[in-house]
Amino acid sequence: MTANSVPSKIFTPKAARPAPVKTTGAVAWMRQNLFNGWFNTILTLAIVVGVGSVLPAMLDWVFLSASFSGAAQADCTGTGACWVFINAWSQQLFYGTYPAEEIWRINICVVLMAGVLSAPVWLPHHLRNRVDIALLLLFPLVAVVIMDGRLLGLQYVSTDHWGGFTFNVMLAAVSMILGMPLGFLWALGRRSTSMPMIRSICVVLIEFFRGVPILALFFMGSVMLPLFFPEGTTVDKLLRVWIVLVLFMAGYMAEVYRGGFQAIPKGQYEAADSLGLSYWQTTLLVILPQVIKVSMPNILATAVMLFKNTTFLLIIGVPEVLNTAQSALNNSAWLGGYASEAYLFVGFVFWCCCFGMSMVSNHIERKLDTTRR
Amino acid sequence: MLKKTAMLAIGLTAGVSLSAQAGTLEDVQKRGVVSCGVSTGLAGFSQKDEKGQWSGMDVDVCRAVAAAVFGDDTKVQYKPLTAKERFTALQSGEVDILSRNTTWTQSRDTSLGLNFVGVNYYDGQGFMVSKKLGVKSALELDGATVCIQAGTTTELNLADYFRANGLKYTAITFDTSDQTRAAFESGRCDVLTSDQSQLYALRIGLQKPDEAIVLPEVISKEPLGPAVRQGDDVWFNIAKWSLAAMIEAESLGITSKNAADLVASGTPDQKRFLGVEGDFGKNMGISNDWAKNITLKVGNYGESFERNVGQGSPLKIARGLNAQWNQGGILYSWPIR
Numbered sequence: 001m002t003a004n005s006v007p008s009k010i011f012t013p014k015a016a017r018p019a020p021v022k023t024t025g026a027v028a029w030m031r032q033n034l035f036n037g038w039f040n041t042i043l044t045l046a047i048v049v050g051v052g053s054v055l056p057a058m059l060d061w062v063f064l065s066a067s068f069s070g071a072a073q074a075d076c077t078g079t080g081a082c083w084v085f086i087n088a089w090s091q092q093l094f095y096g097t098y099p100a101e102e103i104w105r106i107n108i109c110v111v112l113m114a115g116v117l118s119a120p121v122w123l124p125h126h127l128r129n130r131v132d133i134a135l136l137l138l139f140p141l142v143a144v145v146i147m148d149g150r151l152l153g154l155q156y157v158s159t160d161h162w163g164g165f166t167f168n169v170m171l172a173a174v175s176m177i178l179g180m181p182l183g184f185l186w187a188l189g190r191r192s193t194s195m196p197m198i199r200s201i202c203v204v205l206i207e208f209f210r211g212v213p214i215l216a217l218f219f220m221g222s223v224m225l226p227l228f229f230p231e232g233t234t235v236d237k238l239l240r241v242w243i244v245l246v247l248f249m250a251g252y253m254a255e256v257y258r259g260g261f262q263a264i265p266k267g268q269y270e271a272a273d274s275l276g277l278s279y280w281q282t283t284l285l286v287i288l289p290q291v292i293k294v295s296m297p298n299i300l301a302t303a304v305m306l307f308k309n310t311t312f313l314l315i316i317g318v319p320e321v322l323n324t325a326q327s328a329l330n331n332s333a334w335l336g337g338y339a340s341e342a343y344l345f346v347g348f349v350f351w352c353c354c355f356g357m358s359m360v361s362n363h364i365e366r367k368l369d370t371t372r373r
Numbered sequence: 374m375l376k377k378t379a380m381l382a383i384g385l386t387a388g389v390s391l392s393a394q395a396g397t398l399e400d401v402q403k404r405g406v407v408s409c410g411v412s413t414g415l416a417g418f419s420q421k422d423e424k425g426q427w428s429g430m431d432v433d434v435c436r437a438v439a440a441a442v443f444g445d446d447t448k449v450q451y452k453p454l455t456a457k458e459r460f461t462a463l464q465s466g467e468v469d470i471l472s473r474n475t476t477w478t479q480s481r482d483t484s485l486g487l488n489f490v491g492v493n494y495y496d497g498q499g500f501m502v503s504k505k506l507g508v509k510s511a512l513e514l515d516g517a518t519v520c521i522q523a524g525t526t527t528e529l530n531l532a533d534y535f536r537a538n539g540l541k542y543t544a545i546t547f548d549t550s551d552q553t554r555a556a557f558e559s560g561r562c563d564v565l566t567s568d569q570s571q572l573y574a575l576r577i578g579l580q581k582p583d584e585a586i587v588l589p590e591v592i593s594k595e596p597l598g599p600a601v602r603q604g605d606d607v608w609f610n611i612a613k614w615s616l617a618a619m620i621e622a623e624s625l626g627i628t629s630k631n632a633a634d635l636v637a638s639g640t641p642d643q644k645r646f647l648g649v650e651g652d653f654g655k656n657m658g659i660s661n662d663w664a665k666n667i668t669l670k671v672g673n674y675g676e677s678f679e680r681n682v683g684q685g686s687p688l689k690i691a692r693g694l695n696a697q698w699n700q701g702g703i704l705y706s707w708p709i710r
Contacts, residue, residue, distance in 0.1 A: 071423075088423050097425030160450060161425070223458045226465035234467045237452075317413045317455040327414025327421055327453070329551060332687050335416060335577040339551035 062344075073334050085338040086345045089328045093345070096163020096319050102155055106166050109143045113173050137181075140174040159238040163319030165349060171320075172307040175242065179249025179306075180299070186250055187257035188283065202254070209251030214309050217244045222316040241313060249306050256298040260291035293368045300361035304354050311350075321346055397469050397601070397608035398658055401442060406450045409435035410468035413453040416574035417682035417690070418474050418494075427451050431472040433677040434493055434599045436670065437615040438470055441654075441663040446670035460485050463602055470612050472599040476526065481600075490613040492598040493674075495694040495703060497591035498530050499569040501576060504584050506563055511590040515540045520562035522546075522553045522571065530593040531566055554578050557585075568595055573688050610657050618664040620706035621646065622673035624697050629672040632665055646709050653709055664709065674704065 022028055034044045065080035068087070076082035086093070095103050116139045119132045150156045189195075189202030209217070221244040222237060229235060264287055272282040292299070314323040325342040328334060401407055411419035411431055419429040427449075436446035452468050463471045464486050475481070476496075477489040502508050511534075521527055523546050535542050545562055547553040554575050557565045565575065572587050579585055601612050622628070625643050627635060635643045644650050647665040654661035671677060678695060679685045696702025 092421070092423065092425060097421065100424075158450065160452060219457070223461045226461055226467060229465065234465060237467070315455060316458060317453045319413075319453065323413060323453075326549065326551075328423075330414035330416050330574075331420045331422065332416040332574065332577075332682075333422070335574055335687060337551070337554060337578040337580070339555070 073336055076336065081341050081344075082336070082338055083341060085328070085334060085341050088334075089324070092164060092324050092328065093321055094164045094166055096167055096324060097161045098157060098163070099155065099161070102149070102157060105146050105149065105154070105157075109146055109170060110166055112139065112142065112146075113170060117173065136177050140177055143170060143174060159236050160319075162238065163321075164324055165321040165346075168307070168310040168320050169353070171242065171245065171313075172303070172310050175245035175249050176303050176306060178246045180253050182246065182250040183253025184257055184288070186254040187261065190254065190258065191261060205247075206251050206254045209247050210255060214244075214248055215312055215315065217248055218312060218316050220244070237316075237318065241316065241318060245306070245310070248309075249302070252302050252305075253299070256295050256302055257291055259298065260295035261287070263294045264290050296365055296368055297361070300357065300364070304357050307354065307357070308350065311346075321349070397605045398442070398611065401469055401608075405443075406448045407435060407439045407442060407470065408450045408452060408468045409438070410452050410454045410459055410462050410471040410473050411435065412473045413455060415474055415571075417570065417686060417688045419451075419453075419472075428681060430494055430677060430681045431474055431597075431599070433619075433671050433681065434472040434616055435470065437619055437667045438612055440666040440670040441611060441615045441618070442659055444660065444662070444666045446666075460487065463487055463600065466602070469608070470599055470601050474597050475600060477596045477598045477600075478526075486603045487600045488603050488609055489598045489600045490609060491616040492596040493616055494570065494597045496568045496570050496595035496597050497694075498527060498566060498593040498595065499572055499591050500588040501557070501565045501567075501572045501585050502563060502588060503557075504586055508588070511588050511592070512538060512540070514542065514564055516542070517564045518543045518545065518562040520545050520547060520553050520556050520565045522550055522565075522567045522575075523548050526593065526595075527567060534592040550575060550578075570682065570688075570690060573682075573690050577687055607658055611659060614657065614709075615663075615667060617706045618646070618667050618709065619671065619674040619677065620697075620704050621709055622664070622668045623675040623704075624699075624706065627668050627673060628676060629669055632668040636665070642710075651710070 018024075022031065035041045061080040063080075065078045067076045067078040067080070067082050067084050069075065070084040071088050072084070073082075075084045091100065091103075095106055098106060116135045119135050120128060123131055145151050146154075147157065147162060148159075186202045186206055189198045190206060192199045192202075218241060221240040225240055226234065268286055268290065269282065272286045277286065310320060311322045313320045314326065317323065319327075325346055329337075329339055329342055409432075411427065411429075414420055415429070415431075417429055419427060419431045421427055432451070435449045435451070439448045440446040442448075452462065454462050454468070454471075454473055459471055459473050459475065460481075462468050470490075471487070472493075474494075475489075477492060481487065482489055500511050500514070502514075508514060514535075519531060519542050521531065521544055528544065528546065531542070531544065545556065547556060550571070553565060553567070556562055557575075558579060565572070567575065569587065569591065576582050576585050576587065599612060599616065601609050622632075625646055627639075627643055627646060632647065636647050636649055639647065639649075641650070645653070647668075648654060648660075648662035652661060654663040657663070660666075672680070675697075678692065682688045682690045683692065692700070692702060694702050695704060698705040
């Protein structure tokens with residue numbers, strides 16, 4: 001067989017011409033999104049000029065002429081930021097003045113916390129409800145016992161040494177864990193029609209803790225409350241602010257749940273009644289799961305808010321991360337004015353955590369969204 | 374119901390008055406540490422280092438009391454307190470001694486249920502200006518914009534001083550030292566006013582410390598001293614004499630270095646101080662070598678001053694009023710005999 005015997009009538013299309021430059025590639029994208037119209041063009045140019053004039057100086061300050069390595073103020077030789085400051089104080093910024101050789105205990109607590117909070121993901125399905133609730137409620141107790149150390153025969157570390165960023169994280173977590181069920185009880189009480197006394201108490205509690213700024217609550221906890229106790233009985237300052245945080249969280253959560261309750265159709269209650277379920281069975285087995293599902297975005301938003309609010313403890317002298325940063329700034333060996341570095345760092349760490357939390361909350365919301373409304 | 378509540382209230386009130394009789398010294402000895410209220414962070418007075426160790430003039434008073442009671446200056450539990458909660462913490466018994474940069478004033482001494490035990494630093498409000506201004510005296514500050522670091526009495530003193538001298542001014546108040554410093558540096562104000570000890574700390578933090586000067590005028594008296602709860606004379610005595618012993622040690626020439634040697638070779642004065650002769654500790658309910666322990670562990674007042682705020686520190690504050698009475702200052706301790 002030779003090539004010639006094959007009829008050469010096969011259709012060979014011409015190579016396609018490239019699409020017009022105007023409609024593809026980066027140029028087209030910019031045309032469509034950045035320069036479509038005179039107004040957007042001006043805006044784009046203004047932003048480019050604005051960013052262009054700030055960014056190089058900022059990058060230079062943060063990275064290029066910054067000092068990174070060293071342990072003392074003398075090592076801050078660059079003209080930019082002095083990250084040596086953060087480096088030297090990092091242990092205190094994260095762990096407070098907890099003894100260095102005992103820091104593993106804080107790490108264990110943080111790992112435990114991550115485990116407990118993510119328990120719904122890794123627990124087998126049939127165990128989830130009961131075990132998870134038990135784990136959550138046990139965690140604050142276990143964390144306190146580990147941090148304190150006396151019950152376990154470890155070195156006793158008094159609450160004066162608890163501090164730093166891990167303390168912010170754990171305080172927020174344990175306040176949330178205790179505040180959520182308490183808030184649910186308050187919300188139930190507020191909805192109660194048969195017990196007016198309970199209802200008024202709940203309304204007063206919710207409105208008080210929601211209506212008073214958290215700073216004022218902290219001041220009450222740290223300055224006023226001790227005067228009410230008989231002299232000689234001092235309640236630990238940390239315990240006092242923890243109680244304040246739990247109650248504050250409960251007040252907010254109660255309102256979040258109330259929104260959730262209102263979204264539950266009346267038919268759900270009637271269906272539960274017709275099955276002969278008791279009040280608590282109806283509430284816990286039928287209503288609560290739906291309430292939590294509906295109010296998940298708000299619950300997580302409130303959690304992020306509470307986490308950030310823990311920095312307010314600064315003003316009553318609790319050594320959380322911002323307070324630690326400020327006392328580091330006042331150390332006579334570091335009087336060079338490193339406030340920008342300190343606040344930028346704290347802001348960055350918080351942003352990372354809050355961003356992570358919102359990613360997780362997005363994931364949870366998608367997972368819970370079974371109705372595809 | 375009402376009766377029950379009333380009885381409960383009476384019971385609580387009775388409980389308060391009863392437990393007020395307990396002695397602080399016994400409590401402290403039982404607990405094994407002195408609980409000491411300090412500032413959350415004040416350069417040279419109470420500050421934490423990178424390892425979490427406390428140091429400073431105010432901290433040294435806590436250490437001295439611990440050394441007097443236990444012979445060990447590390448048996449202190451530091452409670453960082455803000456300005457607002459400091460007196461409550463002392464009243465409620467959360468701290469045994471408040472050594473937190475607190476000005477000894479008549480109203481505080483008489484109405485807050487506390488007793489000041491002495492003065493560990495004579496401070497006073499002053500002014501810092503930029504050299505460019507060419508100002509040599511605070512009296513030339515008419516019409517100036519003044520940055521104030523919000524304090525309890527700073528603003529009042531400023532208003533008094535300017536009004537008394539017929540000067541006008543505009544005040545800008547800031548909450549933290551960083552903000553005050555930044556405002557001063559950026560030129561938002563011509564003058565910065567605060568306690569002099571703080572002005573030196575703020576000045577070091579400036580980008581160009583040499584371009585600012587602290588004016589000679591001191592417009593207020595700020596005797597800073599530790600305080601204890603009123604009504605416990607045993608504890609009051611211990612705190613008062615722990616501070617006095619630091620000052621007395623300096624005037625007797627006893628330092629942390631030579632104290633051990635002077636036990637054998639010292640003058641009668643020095644031997645009495647070091648507890649070789651007499652029962653001066655016993656009278657206070659603590660051991661007789663209390664003053665020796667203070668000097669050995671903490672040092673005398675001069676050593677503490679130079680280490681924390683003086684030439685041995687970045688602050689480099691001159692002794693000034695805080696020198697001994699025979700050296701041009703006003704420190705004068707009562708004899709231990």
